[in-house]
Amino acid sequence: MIITFGLVAVFFAVIIFILHKVKQTNDSFTEYAVAGRSFGAKYQAMSFLNTWYPGAMFTAFAGLAAASGVISFYVLTYSLLTVVLMYVMAKPVWVWGKAFDLKTQPDLLALRYNSRHIRTVTAVIGILSGIPWLILGMQALGVMFVHLSFGKLSFSMAVLLGVFVIVIRQFWTVRLGMRGVIISDMFQGIVAYIGGSLILIGLIMWMMTTQDITLNTMDSGMFTIPSIGSEQGPLWLFSLVLTGAIGGWCWPYIFVRLFTADGVKTLKKSAAIAMPLSLIFCVSLLLFGMYASGLSSVEGHAEDVWFIVTNQAGGPLLLGLAGVIVLAATMGHTDGNIQAYGAQIANDLIGNYLKLDPKQLIIIAKVGMVIITIISAWLATMTLPALFALAVMAYQGIIQIAVPQFMGLFWKKGNKQGAIVGMTVGFITAVFLEFNFPESLPWAYGLTSGTLALVVNMSIYVLFAYLLPNDAKENQRLDTLFNLVHAKPNKG
Amino acid sequence: MNKNEREMQRSLPIFIIVWFYLDAIIALAPPIYWIVNDYRIMFIFGMPATLFYFISVAVCIVCSLIAAYLVEEKQGAFES
Numbered sequence: 001m002i003i004t005f006g007l008v009a010v011f012f013a014v015i016i017f018i019l020h021k022v023k024q025t026n027d028s029f030t031e032y033a034v035a036g037r038s039f040g041a042k043y044q045a046m047s048f049l050n051t052w053y054p055g056a057m058f059t060a061f062a063g064l065a066a067a068s069g070v071i072s073f074y075v076l077t078y079s080l081l082t083v084v085l086m087y088v089m090a091k092p093v094w095v096w097g098k099a100f101d102l103k104t105q106p107d108l109l110a111l112r113y114n115s116r117h118i119r120t121v122t123a124v125i126g127i128l129s130g131i132p133w134l135i136l137g138m139q140a141l142g143v144m145f146v147h148l149s150f151g152k153l154s155f156s157m158a159v160l161l162g163v164f165v166i167v168i169r170q171f172w173t174v175r176l177g178m179r180g181v182i183i184s185d186m187f188q189g190i191v192a193y194i195g196g197s198l199i200l201i202g203l204i205m206w207m208m209t210t211q212d213i214t215l216n217t218m219d220s221g222m223f224t225i226p227s228i229g230s231e232q233g234p235l236w237l238f239s240l241v242l243t244g245a246i247g248g249w250c251w252p253y254i255f256v257r258l259f260t261a262d263g264v265k266t267l268k269k270s271a272a273i274a275m276p277l278s279l280i281f282c283v284s285l286l287l288f289g290m291y292a293s294g295l296s297s298v299e300g301h302a303e304d305v306w307f308i309v310t311n312q313a314g315g316p317l318l319l320g321l322a323g324v325i326v327l328a329a330t331m332g333h334t335d336g337n338i339q340a341y342g343a344q345i346a347n348d349l350i351g352n353y354l355k356l357d358p359k360q361l362i363i364i365a366k367v368g369m370v371i372i373t374i375i376s377a378w379l380a381t382m383t384l385p386a387l388f389a390l391a392v393m394a395y396q397g398i399i400q401i402a403v404p405q406f407m408g409l410f411w412k413k414g415n416k417q418g419a420i421v422g423m424t425v426g427f428i429t430a431v432f433l434e435f436n437f438p439e440s441l442p443w444a445y446g447l448t449s450g451t452l453a454l455v456v457n458m459s460i461y462v463l464f465a466y467l468l469p470n471d472a473k474e475n476q477r478l479d480t481l482f483n484l485v486h487a488k489p490n491k492g
Numbered sequence: 493m494n495k496n497e498r499e500m501q502r503s504l505p506i507f508i509i510v511w512f513y514l515d516a517i518i519a520l521a522p523p524i525y526w527i528v529n530d531y532r533i534m535f536i537f538g539m540p541a542t543l544f545y546f547i548s549v550a551v552c553i554v555c556s557l558i559a560a561y562l563v564e565e566k567q568g569a570f571e572s
Contacts, residue, residue, distance in 0.1 A: 070540070070542045070543050070546060073543070073546035073547075073550075074546075076546060076550050077519050077546065077549055077550065077553075080550055080553040080554060080557075081515065081516065081519055081553060083557060084512055084515060084516075084553060084556070084557055087557055087560060087561075088504075088512070215535075215538070215539055215540060215543070220532065220533055220540075223532040223533070223540040223541075223542045223543060224529065224532060224542070225525050225526075225528065225529040225532070225542050225545075227525070227526045227529040227530075228526055234522055234526060235522055237522070237525055238520055238521075238522050241519055241520055242520060245519075263570075264570070265565075265570040268560075268561050268564065268570075269561060271557055271561070272557060272558050272560075272561040272562075275553075275554045275557050275558060276554060276558075279550055279551070279554050282550075283547065283550070
């Protein structure tokens with residue numbers, strides 16, 4: 001226990017040391033919310049990865065690979081496709097962000113649709129959808145501490161400890177804003193995904209050479225993709241990949257990464273850097289899970305596979321490193337989440353209706369972050385049986401932002417009425433369907449609730465675009481906006 | 493869709509746009525993974541067909557994006 005907890009303590013101390021060295025360049029809200037649009041490609045790439053892949057990858061997705069096999073690879077497909085989307089939208093988003101000093105995702109939608117209220121709707125959907133994932137992240141640390149204590153800590157005590165660690169860490173998130181988040185993401189990302197990949201590859205080799213587990217020895221059911229006649233339905237995989245890919249950029253903490261880069265070239269270069277890292281990490285993790293399914297110790301404990309196998313292969317030292325890796329991934333995700341929501345509370349909710357100076361905005365953002373942290377920490381210590389279902393439902397809901405977001409970037413006809421009504425009806429439809437048909441819709445060949453709601457959402461958006469066409473003044477404003485992107489070089 | 497909107501979408505070379513569409517098709521089109529699933533016990537390059545499918549799709553997407561960046565950089569798209 002001294003070794004495992006000691007390693008975690010050393011890692012935490014290094015993070016705090018790094019954060020103490022961070023200096024903000026000025027006291028503007030742009031510096032606090034998007035770090036003054038100053039980061040280069042390597043920081044951008046690692047920041048994206050550290051926010052994209054939470055600690056739950058090592059529990060939920062490694063567990064899915066161990067329990068269900070190759071279907072878990074859908075996470076790899078959508079994680080890569082979403083970066084392609086980023087590449088395509090990098091230019092308009094960054095150029096408008098720089099030209100109009102945009103700091104949040106609702107800022108962009110408010111600019112594109114010339115609407116104040118769309119800012120509120122988007123921020124509310126974003127914050128409501130994100131909280132279940134914050135709670136899950138905190139609870140995942142509880143699972144980690146149960147294993148690091150070799151079962152000596154009860155689950156409730158371990159969750160309390162996890163919440164305590166993550167709450168302490170938020171002191172620096174609140175104090176330093178986005179700059180602190182991105183700089184710590186670099187170190188956390190190297191530990192979680194480069195260090196993590198090396199350990200994963202080592203563990204796969206260990207299972208192949210000492211445990212005689214190969215792809216040939218696995219049950220053929222591990223290689224099944226839900227197809228025609230399957231329980232989930234033939235369109236289930238399509239739905240998972242589609243919602244994952246387009247949903248990625250609907251999360252406020254992911255979207256804000258587009259505003260922290262110092263130019264369009266940086267964003268595109270960061271995508272090219274992140275892709276191979278993402279490929280190696282994700283393939284290693286999922287193959288690890290599949291190979292580990294051959295170990296008798298993993299049977300019936302798929303979600304604990306990461307901790308079981310590291311302990312079995314390398315004892316307390318490797319188990320401690322496994323804990324450090326999960327903590328590094330969880331911190332990156334949680335910090336980004338809390339920072340983005342704080343900025344939205346100040347900029348898009350309170351700042352949307354009150355005139356505030358930058359100092360007041362920063363104070364409100366900090367208070368917002370503290371409130372979000374306290375609420376999530378409090379909920380994380382409670383027994384919430386439907387939490388995971390709520391988190392899945394949140395995903396189906398938040399992807400409704402995709403319609404006004406992506407169509408608004410490339411199609412001028414869309415208007416604010418269609419965007420607001422479509423997004424709201426889409427969100428309600430997704431929640432209603434998810435309540436009644438969790439996981440997938442059997443009467444829609446396995447489509448998920450969010451995918452069907454997207455169709456409704458998009459139909460409304462297009463319908464309004466033709467029924468209520470923009471007037472001449474609005475068309476002129478949009479022409480100017482779109483011409484700005486076309487006129488700008490990629491360099492920004 | 494007017495000229496500006498079309499040009500905004502076409503800031504990338506045509507073959508890269510086609511490659512991006514191909515990424516989306518092979519990753520999303522249900523008939524492709526239905527067929528692959530029918531051959532799941534067949535091994536290709538030492539791995540079952542379904543695993544080979546997912547890894548091939550991933551490699552194709554990664555290559556397309558790296559190619560896009562290299563081509564744009566070579567064409568001077570990032571110069572002011």
